[in-house]
Amino acid sequence: MRRLIDLLEAQHTLPDQDLLSLITMDDAEADAYLAQRAAIVRQRHYGNDVFIRGLIEISNYCKNDCHYCGIRRGNRCCQRYRLTEEQILACCHQGYEAGFRTFVMQGGEDPYFSRERMAALIRSIKQSYPDCAVTLSLGELDRETYQEWFDAGADRYLLRHETANARLYRALHPEPLTLENRMRCLYDLKEIGYQTGCGFMVGSPGQTPEMILEDLRFIQEFRPHMVGIGPFIPHQETIFRDQPAGSAELTLRLLSIVRLMLPDVLLPATTALGTVLGDGRQQGMLHGCNVVMPNLSPPNVRGKYTLYDNKLITGAEAAESLRLLAESMAEIGYRVVTARGDWKGGST
Ligand code: SAM
Numbered sequence: 001m002r003r004l005i006d007l008l009e010a011q012h013t014l015p016d017q018d019l020l021s022l023i024t025m026d027d028a029e030a031d032a033y034l035a036q037r038a039a040i041v042r043q044r045h046y047g048n049d050v051f052i053r054g055l056i057e058i059s060n061y062c063k064n065d066c067h068y069c070g071i072r073r074g075n076r077c078c079q080r081y082r083l084t085e086e087q088i089l090a091c092c093h094q095g096y097e098a099g100f101r102t103f104v105m106q107g108g109e110d111p112y113f114s115r116e117r118m119a120a121l122i123r124s125i126k127q128s129y130p131d132c133a134v135t136l137s138l139g140e141l142d143r144e145t146y147q148e149w150f151d152a153g154a155d156r157y158l159l160r161h162e163t164a165n166a167r168l169y170r171a172l173h174p175e176p177l178t179l180e181n182r183m184r185c186l187y188d189l190k191e192i193g194y195q196t197g198c199g200f201m202v203g204s205p206g207q208t209p210e211m212i213l214e215d216l217r218f219i220q221e222f223r224p225h226m227v228g229i230g231p232f233i234p235h236q237e238t239i240f241r242d243q244p245a246g247s248a249e250l251t252l253r254l255l256s257i258v259r260l261m262l263p264d265v266l267l268p269a270t271t272a273l274g275t276v277l278g279d280g281r282q283q284g285m286l287h288g289c290n291v292v293m294p295n296l297s298p299p300n301v302r303g304k305y306t307l308y309d310n311k312l313i314t315g316a317e318a319a320e321s322l323r324l325l326a327e328s329m330a331e332i333g334y335r336v337v338t339a340r341g342d343w344k345g346g347s348t
Helices: 002-011 016-024 028-046 085-098 115-128 143-151 166-172 179-192 209-222 248-261 271-276 280-286 318-331
Strands: 049-052 054-059 102-107 133-137 156-158 195-202 226-231 335-337
Touching: 002 016, 002 028, 002 248, 016 209, 016 248, 028 248, 028 280, 049 318, 054 085, 085 102, 085 115, 085 318, 102 156, 115 133, 115 143, 143 179, 156 226, 166 179, 179 195, 179 209, 195 209, 195 248, 209 248, 226 248, 226 271, 248 271, 248 280, 271 280, 280 318, 318 335
Parallel strands: 049 335, 054 102, 102 133, 133 156, 156 195, 195 226
Antiparallel strands: none
């Protein structure tokens, strides 16, 4: 296995069979070596710096009905909320004071946040905080909308591809969602000029190692600036309520593999990883991650943005949660920095 890991580090790719062997290996020593190499590569590109993104969950209204997701349209038990523009700006203010220089606006696909309304909001954030990056994670839209939000000042867009396998995509998403449109969105975003993030859940119901291989191949071909990988976690109000959560161990292994494939990628230790693993954020860093996305949403709505059960939620204010995060990163030799934390790669 060590030979394969060294080859992956040197060549950033491996033949299918070898990659599959890494994905499915049952070898604690090899896992430790993989993590060590991923951490070294991360160090080479980003040093000890941990980039932070202030996550603002702007709405849990969603017009989609993804089978795995707790805020899907069909969940009648979900207490819906939508932040006002004033509330969002107040979150940015608090975050800025605490040291955040990236704001991530994420939400369900909520038509209230129309092309015009979002463009105005992005402009007003960029006007108040010209030294900050704005990241959007608002789902699938037409190219013109993505372009208008980019022109308004948005810098980055996160849209997980969820799975590169059309059959699994269909099993996880009812009509009218299609893998084809998800991919169209990703290619549009990248062409427009966004720093673009794709990604997938580990252990989603029906996922096989071969499908994970397809995800890695897609990531290699697409060359995203960011990759979001977290374990699937069941939600009680979905058809997948009795399915097991994805493995933290496999998630960490895949994060390390992605670091070796795309050495300069921005790689977050996700909230879902922190939910299945007590020290998930620390473990993420030790496996090649370099980004954490603490929650800046008003504490009274955090419990309503429940994509899955037992989501890691703290009621802490921005400054306090950042202090705790900085302490936990310092324990393992990493340093939370106040910086936009842009992608530091060459041309993609
Ligand atoms: N609507 C936007 C979109 O489609 O990208 C952003 C919000 S969506 C809820 C954010 C991400 O949450 C999804 O890309 C998905 O991977 C993740 N997610 C949803 N349900 C989940 C679950 N049960 N377990 C783990 N992750 C989940």
